[in-house]
Each structure stands twice: as structure tokens, then as C-alpha cells.
Amino acid sequence: MSEPKTANTLNALSSPRDVRQAIRNDLFRSHTSGLAKGYVQCNLVILEQELAADFLLFCQKNPKPCPLVAMSDAPGNPRISGAGKDVDIRSDVPQYKVFEHGKLTAQVNDVQDIWQDNFVSFLLGCSFSFEEALIDDGIEIRNIAEGVNVPMYNTTIACKPAGAFSANMVVSMRPMKASDAIRAIQICSRFPNVHGAPVHFGDPELIGIYDIDNPDYGDRVTIKPGEVPVFWACGVTPQVAISNAKPAISITHSPGCMLITDIRNSQLSVL
Amino acid sequence: MSEPKTANTLNALSSPRDVRQAIRNDLFRSHTSGLAKGYVQCNLVILEQELAADFLLFCQKNPKPCPLVAMSDAPGNPRISGAGKDVDIRSDVPQYKVFEHGKLTAQVNDVQDIWQDNFVSFLLGCSFSFEEALIDDGIEIRNIAEGVNVPMYNTTIACKPAGAFSANMVVSMRPMKASDAIRAIQICSRFPNVHGAPVHFGDPELIGIYDIDNPDYGDRVTIKPGEVPVFWACGVTPQVAISNAKPAISITHSPGCMLITDIRNSQLSVL
Numbered sequence: 001m002s003e004p005k006t007a008n009t010l011n012a013l014s015s016p017r018d019v020r021q022a023i024r025n026d027l028f029r030s031h032t033s034g035l036a037k038g039y040v041q042c043n044l045v046i047l048e049q050e051l052a053a054d055f056l057l058f059c060q061k062n063p064k065p066c067p068l069v070a071m072s073d074a075p076g077n078p079r080i081s082g083a084g085k086d087v088d089i090r091s092d093v094p095q096y097k098v099f100e101h102g103k104l105t106a107q108v109n110d111v112q113d114i115w116q117d118n119f120v121s122f123l124l125g126c127s128f129s130f131e132e133a134l135i136d137d138g139i140e141i142r143n144i145a146e147g148v149n150v151p152m153y154n155t156t157i158a159c160k161p162a163g164a165f166s167a168n169m170v171v172s173m174r175p176m177k178a179s180d181a182i183r184a185i186q187i188c189s190r191f192p193n194v195h196g197a198p199v200h201f202g203d204p205e206l207i208g209i210y211d212i213d214n215p216d217y218g219d220r221v222t223i224k225p226g227e228v229p230v231f232w233a234c235g236v237t238p239q240v241a242i243s244n245a246k247p248a249i250s251i252t253h254s255p256g257c258m259l260i261t262d263i264r265n266s267q268l269s270v271l
Numbered sequence: 272m273s274e275p276k277t278a279n280t281l282n283a284l285s286s287p288r289d290v291r292q293a294i295r296n297d298l299f300r301s302h303t304s305g306l307a308k309g310y311v312q313c314n315l316v317i318l319e320q321e322l323a324a325d326f327l328l329f330c331q332k333n334p335k336p337c338p339l340v341a342m343s344d345a346p347g348n349p350r351i352s353g354a355g356k357d358v359d360i361r362s363d364v365p366q367y368k369v370f371e372h373g374k375l376t377a378q379v380n381d382v383q384d385i386w387q388d389n390f391v392s393f394l395l396g397c398s399f400s401f402e403e404a405l406i407d408d409g410i411e412i413r414n415i416a417e418g419v420n421v422p423m424y425n426t427t428i429a430c431k432p433a434g435a436f437s438a439n440m441v442v443s444m445r446p447m448k449a450s451d452a453i454r455a456i457q458i459c460s461r462f463p464n465v466h467g468a469p470v471h472f473g474d475p476e477l478i479g480i481y482d483i484d485n486p487d488y489g490d491r492v493t494i495k496p497g498e499v500p501v502f503w504a505c506g507v508t509p510q511v512a513i514s515n516a517k518p519a520i521s522i523t524h525s526p527g528c529m530l531i532t533d534i535r536n537s538q539l540s541v542l
Contacts, residue, residue, distance in 0.1 A: 178471050185456045186468060197457060200449050202473060202499050228473050271542060 012037035016084060016260045024091045029109055031256040032094060033128060040194070040265055041258035042069055042083065042123035043235040044093055045242065046111070046251035049075045052120035054163030058241060059122070061160040065169050065237030067125040067193045069263070076117035084262035089121045095254035102246035111251055119251075125194035126235050126258060127172055129265045133187050139180045142221040149256070150174065151215035152234050156208030157199065159237065167241035171199060171207070171231040173215070175223040181230045188232070193268045200231040207231065217255075283308035287355060287531045295362040300380055302527035303365060304399060311465070311536055312529035313340055313354065313394035314506040315364055316513065317382070317522035320346045323391035325434030329512060330393070332431035336440050336508030338396040338464045340534070347388035355533035360392045366525035373517035382522055390522075396465035397506050397529060398443055400536045404458050410451045413492040420527070421445065422486035423505050427479030428470065430508065438512035442470060442478070442502040444486070446494040452501045459503070464539045471502040478502065488526075 010019055010028055016036045022028040032041055047055055052075070059066040070082030078090045091110040098106040098114065127150065131141050143150040150172045157169040176184065181201055189197045204212050212229060213220050217236055223229060242250050253259065281290055281299055287307045293299040303312055318326055323346070330337040341353035349361045362381040369377040369385065398421065402412050414421040421443045428440040447455065452472055460468045475483050483500060484491050488507055494500060513521050524530065 178473050178477070182456055182468055182470070182472070185453055186460050189457050189460075197453055199453070201453070202449050203497070206449070206497055226474070226477055 010035055016262050017086060019260045020084065020087065020092045023094050024088065026109060029094045032258045032260055033256060036260050037132070038264055038266075040069065040261045040263040040268060041126055041128045042261055043126050043238070044089065044096075044251070044253040044259055045122040045124065045238055046089070046119050047122070047242070047247060048116065048249060049118040049120050051164060051245070051247050054165055055122065055238075058159070058162035058165040058238070059124070061162055062169075062237070063192065064196055064199060064233035065159065065235065067195060068122060069125050069193055069268075070123040070261070072119070072121040075120050078115065078121075080121060080123060083123055083259065087259070087261070089259070090115050093253045093259050094257040097252050097254050099242070099247075099250045099252070101248060102243045107254060116249075123259060123261070124235055124238060125191075125268065127195060127232060128258070129194035129268060130188045130191050130232075132265055133191065134184055137183060137187055139176060139184060142175055143219070146221055148219035148221060150218050151221055152217035152236055153204075153209045153231075154216045154240075159241065164245040164247070165241040167237055167244055169199070170217070170234045170236040170240055172218070172234040173212070173221075173229045173231050175221065175227040175229050177227055181228060184230060190269045190271045192270060194265075195233050195235070198230045198232050201228050204229060281306055287533050288357060290531045291355065291358065291363045294365050295359065297380060300365045303529045303531055304527060307531050308403070309535055309537075311340065311532045311534040311539060312397055312399045313532055314397050314509070315360065315367075315522070315524040315530055316393040316395065316509055317360070317390050318393070318513070318518060319387065319520060320389040320391050322435060322516070322518050325436055326393065326509075329430070329433035329436040329509070330395070332433055333440075333508070334463065335467055335470060335504035336430065336506065338466060339393060340396050340464055340539075341394040341532070343390070343392040346391050349386065349392075351392060351394060354394055354530065358530070358532070360530070361386050364524045364530050365528040368523050368525050370513070370518075370521045370523070372519060373514045378525060387520070394530060394532070395506055395509060396462075396539065398466060398503060399529070400465035400539060401459045401462050401503075403536055404462065405455055408454065408458055410447060410455060413446055414490070417492055419490035419492060421489050422492055423488035423507055424475075424480045424502075425487045425511075430512065435516040435518070436512040438508055438515055440470070441488070441505040441507040441511055443489070443505040444483070444492075444500045444502050446492065446498040446500050448498055452499060455501060461540045461542045463541060465536075466504050466506070469501050469503050473499050475500060
């Protein structure tokens, strides 16, 4: 019998299935960054079925902040076979946030006790995938180099509303030299399902960011001389849209505690 | 018998062959911008055979400023079948510049009288192709909107030397909003044979440009509030390299007076 996988034995070489099993067995409750290198990690949104069509439309209209990678096999069904045969979305994320009427009411390690037969799960692509592609190309990702969370900002860029859902776009920022930014635009353009090409670079005020050193979410990073801030649409956007919609109940992953899928990052490449 | 094509009858809808014939018959001696829309127009360099290998290597090492589209069928042969079956490079460019030992000694409408049996012709991609792709995507090209030549600048970006040839890169500049610049990077990345993606954007001093309003070649254009200057490698670079090498004789097209080929712009797209 093989040893059960714990936080100590999980690493970049672990398979997505091994990581999910460790999480499901409550042996791992932390950030998933750096685990199962090469595989897509996803943001999670769970809503009641009555809001699912609106949210799906919101994703369809705003693919850069809300790139839909996979959905529940059916309402109430905790399987998401598009992400991995054995996925049980009630237990395979290290930490969940539960919101009632838009307010955080619980932070839990599984949601089996509160599962409803009308829950619909959405998996959205996240920046881990494109950060991996950029690092593999030799581009420094400052938040990783400095060991902090990526800085994220509210902007004045309006998303297209859909039913109950509306939000201004939240963006993440990574500073780099212009020549690296040009290369990053090329690389990220190949990955529309993980936010795609940046939405802005340069002057932050043009998108309503007035203090680059005070991000609305995440941590400040150093911008070196000769670098420009480069902004990507961010997966916090749908969370803002849900917070604005104030559904009776909704569930998301906790930041950094993602679902690791069986999809390889390279499989999301359109080119 | 069809009417001979003149400057008055040539336009965007003319075929490349009709334009070349009009030029060959001395019925057209002007700028080729806007003629035979959809077809690749090329920069021309003619060198003696003893320098051809070095120049070819210079192009190979510096594909962004020197994207080689086609070459003479053989030394001394005025045909370039890779550009069009009937091309006669001695007569099919509206105006040529002749240089001796790096100095301009003549500006002529054909080079039949001075043709040598050791001449090798190089056709290099030019910005007309990617400007057309950007305009077709709805992006304003300021030099076209303002009816002037694109501004071009010497930089501190060193090209890789090859034999007799060395130069710092010359760049062209087009100002645009960041979101248009991101789109322009995506579009131009598909066209490596016409300079490809930009090499820089933003702070001009980072590449040795200290007065953006005083270009070294071409004309000043307006940079509007909220726009950034975006810089592309420019076909003037090989001319600088040739001027540095001071060959006994060399011939180029006059600026804006290009060879129009039978190659469609879309055929140069790598994606």
C-alpha cells in the first residue's frame, strides 16, 4: 500500500489526482501554488441553479476576467468530469469561503454538510497557468520573486452586465521591462482560458488606479526603474460580481487554495 | 488593346503586375503607398556578390529590422521569381538611390545602365504590410492619419554584426493607446517577415531616443494624452549598416518608392 500523501510529500512533481486525494482526505489545507506543475489550477464559484444561467452569460460576455474552463456535470452533481474523472468539488479544494447574501459567513475545508442539490459549480482559469508559461520563457514574475501575493486593483473598466451580475474589472499587476511585456503579450495571447493577453500597461490612472503601491487585494511589489506595470484581467472580478449580486448562498475557493485539474496548461494553448 | 496604366489610373485596386509595368514603362515615378492594396511592398538592397554572403548573414542575425522576403534568382540576374514572375529589379522600382563608398551619388528611375553581372538583390519586408493589418483591425496609424512619413529614430539597440555589416537599430514609432498597442503586438506577431512585434514601447530614453519630437528620419507625429509611443524595428537599419560598410557600389529604393510583389500580405502571416 502506498503511503498517504501529506503536505510534506506533495510537491511540483505530484500528480493532480494525488494532490486532490490528499486534500479530500484532509491531509492538505494550504495554498496549492507550486503543486502538480504543468497542470491547470482553477478558481471555483458555486451558485444555486436559479443564478447559474446569468452567471454563465456573465462569463461568456467577459471572458478575460471570467474564463470558464469547466462546469458541473449537472445541477447538484459534485462531479466535474471536464476537470478530472474523480473530482468531487465538495472536498477537493483545500479551503472554501461561504457567502450568504454577499457576506462571508464561513471558511471551511469541505462543503459536504452544506451541499445542495441545486448547486452549480464553475471552474475558471487562473493566472498560475500563464505565470508558469512566462517563467518557463525566462521572464521574472515579481510577486513570485518577492514571495508575496500578486497585487490586485479595482478599476474603472466596466464588465458587461448579465442579469444579476455586474462589476468593474479587477486586475492583477506584474511589473516588467517593455521588451518582456511584449513577449508576455505574445505568450499570454495563446492562453485565452487563463485571462489571455493583458488589458492595460503603463499609466495606472488611465484605468482608475491612483495608488499603485496600495493594491486593493494582495500585496505591493517593487516596480524597478525602466519597468512598466502590466495589468491582466483577474479572477477576483467574478467574486466582486457575486458580492454585488448578493445571492442567498454562494461558495468560492479561498484565495490561493485552488482546484487542481487533470488539464495540462499546454492543452489550454490555442496555438 | 488596353490603355497603358499611368499614375492617374493606378490605385488600390490595381494588380501588382499592372503597377510594375507602369513603373517599368516610366509612367509612374512616385510613392507606392496605397497602390495594389493587399500585396507586399518591399525595401530593396542591391550589393556586389562579394558582400552578399555577409549581408545575408546580417539579415539572418537581425530578422526584425532586416526581414528577408526574397532574393535574386542568381548573381547578375535581374529576376526575383520569389516576388513575381515578371519582376525586373532594374526597372520595377519607381526611384533608386545609388551609393558609392557609402555616399549617395545618383537618384535614378532605373538602373539598367549601371547594372553589373555580379549584382545580388535583396527584398526586405516593410511596415506597409503590418500597417494595413492594423488599419483593417480598426487601429489608427497616426502617420497615415496625419498624412506624413512615419517618424524614425536611431537607437542604442545594437544589431548583431556580420562581416562588414554592423549598425544600431533604427526604429519607427506609432503612438497608440495601451489597449491598441496590446492588439498591435498580437497582430504584428503574426507577421515576422514585415518586422514582427514591436521592440519597445513607452519611455524613449530607455532605447536612446532623447527627443521624440525630432525624429532622425521621417516626420514628427502627434502623441495624444493617454497614448504611448510604440517602436518597431525599421528597414532603414540595413541602409545604415550598408552606409557603415561603405561598399564600392550599392543601390537601394528611394524611401516610399517600393517594389510591389505578387505576394499577398496574408501569405506572410505565420498564423
